[in-house]
Amino acid sequence: ETGVTQSPTHLIKTRGQQVTLRCSSQSGHNTVSWYQQALGQGPQFIFQYYREEENGRGNFPPRFSGLQFPNYSSELNVNALELDDSALYLCASSSRDIGSEQYFGPGTRLTVT
Amino acid sequence: SQKIEQNSEALNIQEGKTATLTCNYTNYSPAYLQWYRQDPGRGPVFLLLIRENEKEKRKERLKVTFDTTLKQSLFHITASQPADSATYLCAPLNQAGTALIFGKGTTLSVSS
Numbered sequence: 001e002t003g004v005t006q007s008p009t010h011l012i013k014t015r016g017q018q019v020t021l022r023c024s025s026q027s028g029h030n031t032v033s034w035y036q037q038a039l040g041q042g043p044q045f046i047f048q049y050y051r052e053e054e055n056g057r058g059n060f061p062p063r064f065s066g067l068q069f070p071n072y073s074s075e076l077n078v079n080a081l082e083l084d085d086s087a088l089y090l091c092a093s094s095s096r097d098i099g100s101e102q103y104f105g106p107g108t109r110l111t112v113t
Numbered sequence: 114s115q116k117i118e119q120n121s122e123a124l125n126i127q128e129g130k131t132a133t134l135t136c137n138y139t140n141y142s143p144a145y146l147q148w149y150r151q152d153p154g155r156g157p158v159f160l161l162l163i164r165e166n167e168k169e170k171r172k173e174r175l176k177v178t179f180d181t182t183l184k185q186s187l188f189h190i191t192a193s194q195p196a197d198s199a200t201y202l203c204a205p206l207n208q209a210g211t212a213l214i215f216g217k218g219t220t221l222s223v224s225s
Binding site for chain 2: 004033035040041042043044045048056058090092097098099100101102103104105106107
């Protein structure tokens, strides 16, 4: 088990609603990345935070936003939920070194109905 | 657009044999490539990183190769065990060290 935790484990929301997912990073890691993993697919990069600043973003619309706090924990917010947002949301913490190992949390399973 | 293909969705082998998984990428020139293992209902677990200037990397029973000409990485598990049964994901990284997208994965089943 990694030291990365995510909450909640499962979530059911209705189309159009907003959701906030939370992640606490592994001790000593200052970088957090968020990924979306649809069923049967590999994870897709949403964005990365380093020392509370967004440090790279994948091909996701602005209704996906995030925050990183001084203790390096992080939030992913999704507004105006769509059915296609149903997926497993993973956060991963790492050091800043390029190519460094990412430690993934267990994920939050979001279902949008 | 960038495309990552892992050879097959499922691979079944007998205990003790070598499993070989393939990761091909197009429209992409990764500087690094990582391999992860994912068990059902869990997040991926990092296994190995290989850099573009490295041909081969080993860790215990695992071996990874990286051929930038063929745009392909091979992942080998020697002396496979039932406990190796899982989905294996490849993740090419760009120059900034970011994995923008992972492969869909190959699900390996090792029977005793």
